[in-house]
Amino acid sequence: MTPEPMPLSQVGRSIPRLEASAKVTGRAEYVHNLRLPGMLYGKIFRSIVPHGRITQVNVSAARAVEGVHRVVTIEDIRSIIPNPYFGPAFHDQPILADHKVRFAGEPVAVVLAENYRVAEQAAGLITAQYEELQAVDDEVEAVSASVFVHDELKPASTFADLQHLKGQRGTNVALDYRLRHGDAEAAFAAADQVFEHSFRTQPVMHTPLEPFVSVADAANGRLTIHTASQSPSFVRIEIARLLGWAENRVRVKTAHLGGGFGSKLYIKLEALVAALSLLTGRPVKISLTMEEQFFMVTRHACTLKIKSAVDKNGRITARQCKTWWNGGAYADIGPRVTQKAGFTAAGPYDIENVALDSYAVYTNRPPASALRGFGAPQTAWAYETHTDLIAEALNIDKLEFRRRNILRNGRPQATGTVVRDTGLEAILDRLAERLAWDQPFDRGSDKLRRGRGIAIGFKAIVAPTTSAAIVKINADGSCTLYCGTVDMGQGSDTCMTQIAAEVLNIEAESIQVIHPDTDVTPYDMGTLGSRSTFHMGNAVRLAAEDAKSKIAALMAELNLPPGSNVPLVELFRRKYGMQAGNIIGTGSFHPAYAKPDHQTGRSPQVTPFWGVGGTGAEVEVDTETGQFRVTTLVNVVDAGVPINPKLVQQQISGAAIMQFGFTVSENMVFHEGQLTNGSLADYKIPGLLDLPRNFINEWVEARQHDGPFGAKGVGESATIALSPAIGNAIADAVGVRLTELPLTAESVYRAMQAAKGKPLPEQ
Amino acid sequence: MSNTRTIRFTLNGAPVKTDVEPHETLVDVLRQRFNIGGVRESCGQGLCGCCTAIVDGIAVSSCLFLAMFADGTAVDTIEHLGSSHRLDPIQEAFIEAGALQCGFCTPGFILMTKQLLDIHPVPSDDDIRHYLAGNLCRCSAYPEILAAVKLAARRRNSAAEPA
Ligand code: FES
Ligand code: FES
Numbered sequence: 001m002t003p004e005p006m007p008l009s010q011v012g013r014s015i016p017r018l019e020a021s022a023k024v025t026g027r028a029e030y031v032h033n034l035r036l037p038g039m040l041y042g043k044i045f046r047s048i049v050p051h052g053r054i055t056q057v058n059v060s061a062a063r064a065v066e067g068v069h070r071v072v073t074i075e076d077i078r079s080i081i082p083n084p085y086f087g088p089a090f091h092d093q094p095i096l097a098d099h100k101v102r103f104a105g106e107p108v109a110v111v112l113a114e115n116y117r118v119a120e121q122a123a124g125l126i127t128a129q130y131e132e133l134q135a136v137d138d139e140v141e142a143v144s145a146s147v148f149v150h151d152e153l154k155p156a157s158t159f160a161d162l163q164h165l166k167g168q169r170g171t172n173v174a175l176d177y178r179l180r181h182g183d184a185e186a187a188f189a190a191a192d193q194v195f196e197h198s199f200r201t202q203p204v205m206h207t208p209l210e211p212f213v214s215v216a217d218a219a220n221g222r223l224t225i226h227t228a229s230q231s232p233s234f235v236r237i238e239i240a241r242l243l244g245w246a247e248n249r250v251r252v253k254t255a256h257l258g259g260g261f262g263s264k265l266y267i268k269l270e271a272l273v274a275a276l277s278l279l280t281g282r283p284v285k286i287s288l289t290m291e292e293q294f295f296m297v298t299r300h301a302c303t304l305k306i307k308s309a310v311d312k313n314g315r316i317t318a319r320q321c322k323t324w325w326n327g328g329a330y331a332d333i334g335p336r337v338t339q340k341a342g343f344t345a346a347g348p349y350d351i352e353n354v355a356l357d358s359y360a361v362y363t364n365r366p367p368a369s370a371l372r373g374f375g376a377p378q379t380a381w382a383y384e385t386h387t388d389l390i391a392e393a394l395n396i397d398k399l400e401f402r403r404r405n406i407l408r409n410g411r412p413q414a415t416g417t418v419v420r421d422t423g424l425e426a427i428l429d430r431l432a433e434r435l436a437w438d439q440p441f442d443r444g445s446d447k448l449r450r451g452r453g454i455a456i457g458f459k460a461i462v463a464p465t466t467s468a469a470i471v472k473i474n475a476d477g478s479c480t481l482y483c484g485t486v487d488m489g490q491g492s493d494t495c496m497t498q499i500a501a502e503v504l505n506i507e508a509e510s511i512q513v514i515h516p517d518t519d520v521t522p523y524d525m526g527t528l529g530s531r532s533t534f535h536m537g538n539a540v541r542l543a544a545e546d547a548k549s550k551i552a553a554l555m556a557e558l559n560l561p562p563g564s565n566v567p568l569v570e571l572f573r574r575k576y577g578m579q580a581g582n583i584i585g586t587g588s589f590h591p592a593y594a595k596p597d598h599q600t601g602r603s604p605q606v607t608p609f610w611g612v613g614g615t616g617a618e619v620e621v622d623t624e625t626g627q628f629r630v631t632t633l634v635n636v637v638d639a640g641v642p643i644n645p646k647l648v649q650q651q652i653s654g655a656a657i658m659q660f661g662f663t664v665s666e667n668m669v670f671h672e673g674q675l676t677n678g679s680l681a682d683y684k685i686p687g688l689l690d691l692p693r694n695f696i697n698e699w700v701e702a703r704q705h706d707g708p709f710g711a712k713g714v715g716e717s718a719t720i721a722l723s724p725a726i727g728n729a730i731a732d733a734v735g736v737r738l739t740e741l742p743l744t745a746e747s748v749y750r751a752m753q754a755a756k757g758k759p760l761p762e763q
Numbered sequence: 764m765s766n767t768r769t770i771r772f773t774l775n776g777a778p779v780k781t782d783v784e785p786h787e788t789l790v791d792v793l794r795q796r797f798n799i800g801g802v803r804e805s806c807g808q809g810l811c812g813c814c815t816a817i818v819d820g821i822a823v824s825s826c827l828f829l830a831m832f833a834d835g836t837a838v839d840t841i842e843h844l845g846s847s848h849r850l851d852p853i854q855e856a857f858i859e860a861g862a863l864q865c866g867f868c869t870p871g872f873i874l875m876t877k878q879l880l881d882i883h884p885v886p887s888d889d890d891i892r893h894y895l896a897g898n899l900c901r902c903s904a905y906p907e908i909l910a911a912v913k914l915a916a917r918r919r920n921s922a923a924e925p926a
Contacts, residue, residue, distance in 0.1 A: 016858050016859070016861060017861070017863070019866070020857075020858040020861075020863065021850065021854075021858065022866075023863050023866030023869050024845075024850065024854040024857050024858055024863065024866075024869055024870075024873060025801070025841065025842070025844075025845060025850070025854065026800060026801020026802075026840065026841035026842055026869075026870040027800065027801070027842075028866050029800075030800075030803075030867065032803060032867075033794075033800040033803075035795075035798075115795075116791075116795075117786070117787070117791065207901055208865075208867075208901060209803075209805045209811060209813055209865070209867045209868055209899065209900075209901050210803070210805070210865070210867045211805065256865065256866060257865060258803075258805075258865045258866070258867030259864075259865045259867060259901050259902055261901075289807055290805055290806045290807060290808070290811075291807075488865055489863075489864030489865030489866065489902045490864065491864070646861050647861075650861060650864060650904065650907065653903065653905075653906050654864060654902050654903040654904065656903075657903035657905060658901070658903055679806070679808060680806040680808060680810045680811060680899070681806075681808055681810060685899060685901060686903065686905075687896050687897075687898075687899055687905075688891070688892045688895050688896055688898075688905050688908070688909070689892055689893070689896050691892070691905050691906065691909075695906060697906075
């Protein structure tokens with residue numbers, strides 16, 4: 001049926017997610033639910049030491065268990081993949097430990113069985129012996145340590161800025177990004193006042209509720225991988241590289257993802273299940289447990305040092321930042337996080353002289369990667385707490401100090417890229433309004449002190465990347481959209497159909513979306529870093545425009561006047577003599593980018609757009625216990641022009657609550673290289689009771705001139721400035737500054753006692 | 764194995780039987796033997812609610828519920844509540860309020876909401892927060908979930924009023 005032309009604009013409608021009905025009835029597809037005939041289940045046996053040489057792995061007891069098909073170690077994997085090392089930035093991660101383990105929890109062997117519980121039981125019977133090596137845990141110590149996580153650095157050929165690291169030995173530094181803008185040293189020497197502070201952030205985990213899961217099915221000279229992945233195109237390229245196959249022999253399919261947040265990127269279980277299926281000739285599924293997820297990927301712990309020079313007028317004249325990123329045992333995308341977050345580590349301020357150094361560091365911990373913000377929340381924790389401290393010392397209102405220094409549209413940022421289309425100033429104004437910043441504030445009582453804080457931050461978007469899409473008009477006039485963006489809950493399917501529908505002037509809900517399947521959907525770099533609405537959104541817009549111009553051409557061919565309202569099905573009938581054929585529109589988008597100069601780290605075009613977010617918080621602190629409650633939480637992001645306002649609102653509140661967990665409770669605690677709290681029982685993620693009572697989530701419109709209908713990505717923006725806003729509010733309430741995340745009753749109480757000259761003993 | 768026992772129960776209204784071992788959990792049996800996709804295992808520790816099933820009218824964490832104890836009971840899952848042709852008012856409210864993102868936790872929240880509204884037809888904001896505290900949503904659709912529960916309560920109550 002030809003959908004009725006829609007007079008109403010499709011962009012700007014808050015339609016419910018297209019798949020909402022499938023989700024509320026429990027019928028939405030997840031790889032979690034996939035079972036194939038003859039499928040084997042794999043269970044991973046993991047290292048218990050953080051760093052060591054494997055001297056023996058004893059699998060005979062596991063092999064003897066009834067129902068066990070096979071037990072696999074790296075030797076078996078090598079028979080399929082001679083060089084079994086993968087990774088997006090470095091080819092440093094073995095599919096199973098290769099005579100050495102580099103973190104406690106690293107996969108060493110896999111049991112394959114007909115039944116998952118049998119595999120689990122048998123894996124428990126494997127034993128291994130290790131010759132333990134000294135481990136490195138701390139990101140700063142690792143830089144000068146004499147213990148090396150890797151003997152030699154092996155950068156992937158894809159990143160030009162990593163090539164100088166190729167073959168380096170005797171180092172744990174996997175990337176040293178530096179930026180030099182102006183002359184920071186001279187400015188410090190001439191400064192009226194200089195401020196310097198150090199900060200730390202803790203390791204945390206994405207915790208998608210659908211744990212990592214992949215299924216591989218090798219048959220007939222091809223390999224099909226069904227995987228809960230945010231980057232199916234990358235999976236195909238990397239698996240083909242490992243196997244030495246053409247890309248077209250590998251097929252990667254996703255379903256709905258039960259959450260991603262940056263965890264399900266690049267290669268996770270895919271290389272392992274691929275090798276296992278090729279080894280056995282049967283489909284193989286591996287699903288991790290929640291506990292095992294903690295060994296897969298984390299958000300970087302960081303140490304950050306930041307120093308600023310300020311003149312008499314309260315203008316920041318120079319800033320120097322050094323950041324050490326605890327990357328864990330395998331680089332994953334850590335070097336990219338190090339660089340991208342490095343660009344903006346001085347904050348959204350107009351500073352003439354900036355010196356930034358950002359180090360990706362290997363340690364003997366689970367690998368770290370991107371988590372909703374690509375490193376921006378860590379750097380903002382430092383620069384926005386630092387900013388507050390400076391304002392306090394200068395006795396300038398904290399909002400006013402920020403306004404005085406904020407980067408304005410049209411001004412170059414530290415990288416040299418000119419900032420445009422951002423809502424930085426508007427966000428500060430909105431926060432001030434929502435918190436009634438200029439009004440008197442109730443400071444509570446001696447026992448219950450009240451305070452408020454604000455913070456603002458921004459991020460560069462990962463570049464250069466590309467997306468492609470296909471819009472197919474079927475013979476009845478209906479429309480199918482082929483799009484490699486993975487809908488992991490953010491609502492991208494819905495948003496993309498709205499963009500296509502706007503161009504084609506049809507109803508968004510009438511479009512069918514084909515989920516990522518590398519045999520069918522065109523290339524997309526990945527669903528990550530707030531890039532999809534902008535990149536894929538533009539590709540979809542171009543594909544729909546292409547289809548539209550082909551429809552116009554067909555009309556001309558049939559001698560119809562332009563704009564004629566002959567239904568599409570009729571056009572096809574006239575052309576082919578029956579209801580047949582289709583029109584294929586294609587679109588491909590690749591925004592301009594200029595590689596940063598290796599010496600100065602600068603570039604005139606470092607990001608396609610800027611992600612901007614600000615947070616305001618009011619807290620109540622119990623001075624007797626350090627317990628605190630966030631009573632008001634206001635998040636304002638720059639959303640460009642929202643395609644679907646309701647979905648934008650949910651991205652803001654969802655990101656904010658997630659970062660709230662990273663601020664007040666979540667913390668992966670390591671003791672001598674061992675994770676001590678790797679389960680939801682001991683690692684607390686936010687629930688309904690944690691939701692602040694007064695929880696406001698809004699956006700300012702800052703039209704992105706080259707975004708699809710003015711839109712930009714918003715999935716991460718609300719994470720950036722939330723932690724420092726709460727820390728600043730606590731400081732405002734009780735006068736103590738916490739420099740390390742998470743902020744807990746204990747850390748507040750300790751700081752208050754220390755401020756009174758009665759510090760508590762360390763544990 | 765020798766400890767296997769045959770259990771019989773009603774699954775979503777239909778009588779079923781299967782052989783289970785003593786250690787097998789209800790979530791495994793529902794997923795592996797009966798292809799029930801609306802019951803999911805996430806934390807495996809009774810902490811997240813993704814595996815929620817209704818046994819004899821009471822919501823349980825099926826990851827901690829031994830399948831043998833299901834013998835002789837009636838087990839219901841989200842698959843039994845409404846269908847894609849006819850949704851339950853709670854399901855409708857979740858869609859309208861946008862109370863889901865990835866949807867992985869959604870069946871658990873909906874089943875708990877049903878139990879809440881069956882017991883407390885007019886729950887306060889606090890009631891809802893406490894009653895659903897055992898269900899986790901990592902996408903943090905919490906504000907919309909609160910709104911959905913309130914909407915569903917209003918709908919059920921106005922439908923229940925005598926004409
Ligand atoms: S899986 Fe059962 S409660 Fe989490
Ligand atoms: S909607 Fe994703 S976990 Fe709740």
